[in-house]
Amino acid sequence: MERNLDLRYVVIGGGMSGILAAIRLREAGCRNVTLLEKAHTIGGTWRENRYPGLNCDVPAHAYTYSFAPNAEWSSYLAPGREIQDYFEDVTDRFGLREIAHFGQEVDSCTYADGVWTVTTKAGMTVEADVVITATGVLHHPRMPEIEGLGSFTGTVAHSARWDDAIALDGKRIGVVGSGSTGVQLVSALAGRAGKLGHFQRSPQWIMPMPNVPYTEEQREAFRRDPALIDAVRYDPEYQANVLRFTAGIIKPDSEEMHIIETIVRDNLEQSVADPALRERLRPNYRAACKRLIFSPDYYQVVQQHDVDIVIEGIERIEPEGIRTSDGVLHELDLIILATGFHADRFIRPAVVTGRGGASLDDMWAKHATAYNAISLPDFPNFFFLNGPTGPVGNFSLIDVAERQWGYIEQLLDKVTSGECAEICVTPDAMARYDDARTEAAKGTIFASGCSSWYLGKDGVPMTWPWSYGHFADVMAKPDFDDFEMVKAGVAA
Ligand code: NAP
Numbered sequence: 403m404e405r406n407l408d409l410r411y412v413v414i415g416g417g418m419s420g421i422l423a424a425i426r427l428r429e430a431g432c433r434n435v436t437l438l439e440k441a442h443t444i445g446g447t448w449r450e451n452r453y454p455g456l457n458c459d460v461p462a463h464a465y466t467y468s469f470a471p472n473a474e475w476s477s478y479l480a481p482g483r484e485i486q487d488y489f490e491d492v493t494d495r496f497g498l499r500e501i502a503h504f505g506q507e508v509d510s511c512t513y514a515d516g517v518w519t520v521t522t523k524a525g526m527t528v529e530a531d532v533v534i535t536a537t538g539v540l541h542h543p544r545m546p547e548i549e550g551l552g553s554f555t556g557t558v559a560h561s562a563r564w565d566d567a568i569a570l571d572g573k574r575i576g577v578v579g580s581g582s583t584g585v586q587l588v589s590a591l592a593g594r595a596g597k598l599g600h601f602q603r604s605p606q607w608i609m610p611m612p613n614v615p616y617t618e619e620q621r622e623a624f625r626r627d628p629a630l631i632d633a634v635r636y637d638p639e640y641q642a643n644v645l646r647f648t649a650g651i652i653k654p655d656s657e658e659m660h661i662i663e664t665i666v667r668d669n670l671e672q673s674v675a676d677p678a679l680r681e682r683l684r685p686n687y688r689a690a691c692k693r694l695i696f697s698p699d700y701y702q703v704v705q706q707h708d709v710d711i712v713i714e715g716i717e718r719i720e721p722e723g724i725r726t727s728d729g730v731l732h733e734l735d736l737i738i739l740a741t742g743f744h745a746d747r748f749i750r751p752a753v754v755t756g757r758g759g760a761s762l763d764d765m766w767a768k769h770a771t772a773y774n775a776i777s778l779p780d781f782p783n784f785f786f787l788n789g790p791t792g793p794v795g796n797f798s799l800i801d802v803a804e805r806q807w808g809y810i811e812q813l814l815d816k817v818t819s820g821e822c823a824e825i826c827v828t829p830d831a832m833a834r835y836d837d838a839r840t841e842a843a844k845g846t847i848f849a850s851g852c853s854s855w856y857l858g859k860d861g862v863p864m865t866w867p868w869s870y871g872h873f874a875d876v877m878a879k880p881d882f883d884d885f886e887m888v889k890a891g892v893a894a
Pocket of ligand 1: 855
């Protein structure tokens, strides 16, 4: 069947998902693809996050495009820098730089008469038939509202705005936040800092996750035999863990969740010798309510290096350091805010206006959503990758994005084949999806009584609330009855 390869595509965001979309479109022969990236290079979260200790807690060979395996990973869990290098390398290998425009932060997308007009803050305007928004989930750093933060006379740094020039060795450092970032930071800084305090408003459950370096012999074997890479990627034990996790999060009282709870409780009990320290590190909510921390060494490190685990609340920040609710002043040279992100922003603050003046902000007034995490009514040919309500958390987001792209490709087939000019979910299907998703989300472990970035402002988890297997099935074949397809020249 003949395809229209002259459709104009704009991909917004040059992170992992945007790179994927651009590669796939170009491989399909599309001649008119523009990639807009706000920063000076690609990489998304791996470009922005450069804090000490950053690595990916998903096994490196599973956090790799299926079509671009990488024999060179230095360890089972790859350091952030290597992941950034991988994306830079893939960008070069697939010739994406010629379609990429850097320093182009999108500030509006407006639909009229079958065309999307995308503008950037730097003054670029691009017209497109199809828009792919791949702007990531965690890219608006959350600065905590702590009294006196501005009065601190030392250095304050957010983990996602890292300055490599910050002095660390021998310094008195306070890390605020005990999510995946805070834990990785503390593991890396213990032993380097002169004094290290980990300020934990909520201690976290920690899943043990050994991280072993690959030897040169192993890498050589990966180079020679890609089946060995697949053996790691599809390792039955890793896959079983993922399945157990996904089964557990949707059924908090399941056997699978009890197994997870037992593992993390045993990890705490067996790894931390001092009963008083153990209690300071014990969370008061259920495992996996917040994103599970996977760490090879956090408990060991905080004992070896005498890290101060501070669970007393932060009263305020003073010129010399952090004052906690017990009256103690923790004197510091550097405060690192590992306080996370505004996870409900997605493409915002860009202003997105669909058919008939439909406003994204209005549509998301209650919570950010999209049908199957992909499409919105009245936003024709406008698709999300790793958008709202997709699976997030302890999964490979590359696998998520690849499956989502498989779904979007099938929607695009309708357009490139000429069967229709525009496609988007119907309002009715959107409402059914949103109601069902919201109801299901209330029953997940994420809603079992803790704060986390998974929760929307209505207190309901914003995530995919069904199993990963169900996600894979849904992505494999769109239900076209849920879509409105508008033929060329026919006003909707
Ligand atoms: P996060 O999970 O949202 O954790 C933020 C931390 O800051 C929490 O401990 C929170 O405490 C604390 N906090 C926030 N405001 C505070 C305040 N005013 N006073 C004291 N404490 C405050 O953020 P994150 O650790 O940056 O991680 C975000 C996500 O990034 C992760 O869940 C993960 O998806 C991703 N990530 C992945 C990796 C990886 O290896 N794959 C590594 C790093 C990050 P409460 O819990 O009490 O709110």
